[in-house]
Amino acid sequence: MNGNRAAELLRERFGRGPELIVARAPGRVNLIGEHTDYNEGYVLPFAIDRYTEVAVRPRTDRVVRVYSAAVDETLSMELPLRNPKPQGRWSDYLVGILQGFSELRPFPHGFDAAIWGNVPLGAGLSSSASLEVAFAVALVQLYGLELDGLELVRLCQRAEAGFVGMPCGIMDQYTAYFGEAGHALFLDTRALEHRAVPLDLEGMALVVVDSSVRRALAGSGYALRRRECEEAARWLSRRFPGRGIRTLRDVDGAMLEMVRGEMPGTLWRRARHVVEENARVLATVDALEKGDSDEVGRLLTVSHASLRDLFEVSIPEIDFLVDWGLEHGAAGARLVGGGFGGVTLHLVAAELREKYVAEIKKAYWERFRIEAKAVEVRPGSGAKYERDLGHR
Numbered sequence: 243m244n245g246n247r248a249a250e251l252l253r254e255r256f257g258r259g260p261e262l263i264v265a266r267a268p269g270r271v272n273l274i275g276e277h278t279d280y281n282e283g284y285v286l287p288f289a290i291d292r293y294t295e296v297a298v299r300p301r302t303d304r305v306v307r308v309y310s311a312a313v314d315e316t317l318s319m320e321l322p323l324r325n326p327k328p329q330g331r332w333s334d335y336l337v338g339i340l341q342g343f344s345e346l347r348p349f350p351h352g353f354d355a356a357i358w359g360n361v362p363l364g365a366g367l368s369s370s371a372s373l374e375v376a377f378a379v380a381l382v383q384l385y386g387l388e389l390d391g392l393e394l395v396r397l398c399q400r401a402e403a404g405f406v407g408m409p410c411g412i413m414d415q416y417t418a419y420f421g422e423a424g425h426a427l428f429l430d431t432r433a434l435e436h437r438a439v440p441l442d443l444e445g446m447a448l449v450v451v452d453s454s455v456r457r458a459l460a461g462s463g464y465a466l467r468r469r470e471c472e473e474a475a476r477w478l479s480r481r482f483p484g485r486g487i488r489t490l491r492d493v494d495g496a497m498l499e500m501v502r503g504e505m506p507g508t509l510w511r512r513a514r515h516v517v518e519e520n521a522r523v524l525a526t527v528d529a530l531e532k533g534d535s536d537e538v539g540r541l542l543t544v545s546h547a548s549l550r551d552l553f554e555v556s557i558p559e560i561d562f563l564v565d566w567g568l569e570h571g572a573a574g575a576r577l578v579g580g581g582f583g584g585v586t587l588h589l590v591a592a593e594l595r596e597k598y599v600a601e602i603k604k605a606y607w608e609r610f611r612i613e614a615k616a617v618e619v620r621p622g623s624g625a626k627y628e629r630d631l632g633h634r
């Protein structure tokens with residue numbers, strides 16, 4: 243681990259002091275498997291080489307101070323937290339995590355912390371999960387807590403879904419913790435087990451283009467989709483009693499064919515996306531293992547069409563970037579993350595990368611007068627920490 247910008251910030255803001263701990267956790271790109279994780283399905287994300295770093299140092303009193311470089315603000319609190327409520331601010335993620343830990347064990351003392359990161363915020367690259375996981379890893383080390391990786395991941399997800407109020411699945415936090423350099427994680431979100439799949443498509447580059455659109459709907463639209471999926475699963479379990487349907491993971495294409503026209507249309511489309519997207523994850527793992535980039539690209543594109551038409555979480559700006567890509571040599575392209583804005587992923591011949599990025603930005607500007615941003619990412623590793631003894 244190098245960098246330690248968070249450690250420098252901590253010293254700058256709160257002065258020099260005894261040994262500190264620096265934890266780091268990455269953002270992610272989801273190759274495929276969108277809106278499947280909260281339906282106990284499959285996903286295929288990879289951690290990226292962009293991170294949030296959290297440096298922490300114990301205090302002798304019960305005060306907590308956290309400086310965030312992204313917003314240039316310091317949060318101050320005193321432990322124990324008394325019935326905290328979310329404020330709709332960046333600090334909610336941290337308070338949610340603190341709250342989760344304090345249910346396990348009261349904190350014996352406070353701490354000073356500083357946060358630095360280079361995951362674009364709110365872009366669909368999971369800056370929030372990278373913050374949660376980095377903060378949680380730092381606290382586990384600071385207080386010497388006994389918590390395994392999966393417990394930590396679940397605590398972070400609960401902080402976001404329960405405290406912050408964004409009812410996310412587990413993919414982002416899981417990837418931030420368990421990501422492996424050079425690999426995607428083929429994760430079964432029901433079993434909570436993964437296999438690392440080498441992400442090595444010879445001669446091809448994964449290009450991330452940020453639409454720069456941040457939609458308020460991202461939270462409410464996401465929550466609505468989640469409720470629709472649960473409703474669809476309930477409908478299907480009533481229609482097919484005895485088939486053990488608990489979530490859309492338990493549904494197959496044949497069942498959906500039988501109830502086409504009978505099931506409420508919106509629920510049917512949501513279910514069909516999820517059932518087919520799960521199958522596409524399995525097919526993508528297969529294609530990756532065979533090094534078949536054409537097939538990977540095709541699956542990405544079909545996934546996008548399904549997110550646009552069946553799951554209805556795309557927007558015109560995102561569709562434009564995807565369509566432009568497909569018309570200009572991309573082997574595949576799709577939106578990434580929850581939808582309603584954020585980034586797109588394009589599978590492009592590596593030698594065309596620069597030209598492709600320059601031209602797509604130009605075309606996007608001409609069409610919407612919005613600047614798209616290319617985000618350089620490589621598959622990076624999951625969470626890490628180190629004790630920083632130097633520069634006292």
Ligand code: GLA
Nearest residue numbers: 276277410411412413579580
């Ligand atoms: C967000 C959520 C994830 C997942 C994706 C959609 O990133 O945090 O849990 O549901 O959207 O695939």
